[in-house]
Amino acid sequence: MSRASRTTDVVQRAVDVAVAATGLVVFSPVMAGVAVAVAARLGRPVLFRQLRPGLHGHPFTLVKFRTMRDVDEGRGLISDSDRLTGLGRVLRTFSLDELPTLWNVLRGEMSLVGPRPLLMRYLDLYTPEQARRHLVRPGVTGLAQVSGRNALSWEDRLAIDVWYVDHRSLALNARIIVRTALTLLRREGISAPGESTMPEFTGTAQPGKGPDVV
Incomplete structure (x- = not known):
């Protein structure tokens, strides 16, 4: 790891702590409202917890608001599209389901900016x-x-993640945060074509395109 990357990581961690702590306070009324809505529509638990790979692949427990009903074969609630509720779609569209992950950021398990934690x-x-x-x-x-x-596509998504690792900087992180706000306002890329979320990753068929996205 280069000195510039180490400096970026140290400063970014300080930014993560400050922003996550502030965000948890500022958005606490919103989180309370979402919790009540989820409890009313989906019942308990309000939070979704799942092991995800973190730094160096070490597992941590990701915390989000629930957006899906439980699997119920008798009612045909098996696929993500069947289980995703109207409330869940709204929460995902505006990333409100992600607000509890600020706890993961504060604990040092996640950063504000980085490759998304996928499945173990x-x-x-x-x-x-x-x-x-x-x-x-x-x-x-x-x-x-x-x-x-x-x-x-999965190939492009993973290639972009690796490109970020090699080119990360505070300036790039700032641009990503600004573009995140714009993406949410435009409601872009919420799901893959023909999917309610993202299809299962089954391995790489071909290299992705990578860096022509900044």
Whole structure:
């Protein structure tokens, strides 16, 4: 790791702590309102918890608001599209379901900006190059999210993550945060074509395009 990258990571961690702590206070009324809505529509638990790979692939418990009903084969609630509720779609559109992840940022498990934390079962499917996305903390938002979000192919998404790892800087992080706000306002890339969220990652078929997204 270069000296510039180490400096970026140290300063970014300080920014993460300050912004996450402030955000948890400022958005506490919004979070309370979302919690009440989720409890009324989906019941308890209000929060969704799942192990995700963090820095160097070490697992941590990601915390978000629930947006889906539980799996219920008897009622046909099996796929994500079946389980995703109207409330859930609204929360995902404006990323309100992500607000509890500020706790993950404050705890040092995530950063404000970085590759999104995916699923533990994907770890064995990455190529060595794709696995480099875990050389930094996962982010609440990231370069892939502002370059197409879930509308990107898996190959392109992972290639962009690795490009971010190699080119991260405070200036790039600031641009990503600004572009995140614009992406949310435009409601772009919320789901992959023909999917309610993102299709399952089953391994890489071909290299992604990578860096022509900044």
